[in-house]
Amino acid sequence: MEARIKPPCEEIMRPLFHPAIEDVRPEAILHALSDPNRAAIFARIMRAGCVEACSAVSALGDRVIPKSSLSNHFKVLRDAGLIRSERRGVEMRNHSRWIEVEARFPGLLAAIVTAYAADGGEADRPPGP
Amino acid sequence: MEARIKPPCEEIMRPLFHPAIEDVRPEAILHALSDPNRAAIFARIMRAGCVEACSAVSALGDRVIPKSSLSNHFKVLRDAGLIRSERRGVEMRNHSRWIEVEARFPGLLAAIVTAYAADGGEADRPPGP
DNA sequence: CCCATAGTTCGAAAGTTCGGAACTATGGAA
DNA sequence: TTCCATAGTTCCGAACTTTCGAACTATGGG
Numbered sequence: 001m002e003a004r005i006k007p008p009c010e011e012i013m014r015p016l017f018h019p020a021i022e023d024v025r026p027e028a029i030l031h032a033l034s035d036p037n038r039a040a041i042f043a044r045i046m047r048a049g050c051v052e053a054c055s056a057v058s059a060l061g062d063r064v065i066p067k068s069s070l071s072n073h074f075k076v077l078r079d080a081g082l083i084r085s086e087r088r089g090v091e092m093r094n095h096s097r098w099i100e101v102e103a104r105f106p107g108l109l110a111a112i113v114t115a116y117a118a119d120g121g122e123a124d125r126p127p128g129p
Numbered sequence: 130m131e132a133r134i135k136p137p138c139e140e141i142m143r144p145l146f147h148p149a150i151e152d153v154r155p156e157a158i159l160h161a162l163s164d165p166n167r168a169a170i171f172a173r174i175m176r177a178g179c180v181e182a183c184s185a186v187s188a189l190g191d192r193v194i195p196k197s198s199l200s201n202h203f204k205v206l207r208d209a210g211l212i213r214s215e216r217r218g219v220e221m222r223n224h225s226r227w228i229e230v231e232a233r234f235p236g237l238l239a240a241i242v243t244a245y246a247a248d249g250g251e252a253d254r255p256p257g258p
Numbered sequence: 259c260c261c262a263t264a265g266t267t268c269g270a271a272a273g274t275t276c277g278g279a280a281c282t283a284t285g286g287a288a
Numbered sequence: 289t290t291c292c293a294t295a296g297t298t299c300c301g302a303a304c305t306t307t308c309g310a311a312c313t314a315t316g317g318g
Contacts, residue, residue: 026244
């Protein structure tokens, strides 16, 4: 159908959606982070400031997460307004929107990340035996 | 099936389960409060200190929540460790476990309730447009 | 051009949530 | 006591969501 002409901008080709910070809703954030895998991914991005790629995070704890599930987890985090993703060549550069979210919902992300850390040591690990 | 035989318990219908505070998981809390209806119910119980009954909360905003859904919402809040429910005669007395949860996950509940309030009072909209 | 890598989309199976109808428990009225 | 009203739970089917393998698209390097 649409003959898409390649734009001169070599980075963006599919428009990844990121909500404006004022459209970010608490229920979306809580839903996104109510999955321990996603919480671990987010904690990791936050700790690193920026994680190079989805694949950099493909094993959490002792469990390997399939590519398609990972892709979906990143989409949920993105749609919730928690991270910003941009294509850099063949991979994706994800960084957290901590500062924006903190300004809108003060203390929320810190409390959540701290809660996961208090629960299992690190948010990087799904609950084990 | 044919006539059901009445179970031989003259006690309460079923012992309501409440997790010990050390068994409360952050993901359960986030999941429970990621539903705006449940968040509103919880905010209301917190604000009141104690709400008399499930039915006291049966209409949130302009929407009537069916009994069975309400019953389930209270169960989710209970299982997440957010409220404690006891039978008082024909109805239920629910109160929040704020103090226990606060001791285990400091700042978490306050941040969540504040976030919903900041979002536009969605968590407990007063009657009106 | 072909291949490898990084990520997305498709689709089917499994799991969760919603809500109406039927049920149980309690207390009060007849 | 029996009957009724109220409060809440359970059952179960429909609708929705989640998961993950396979097929697909995009980009960069031989």
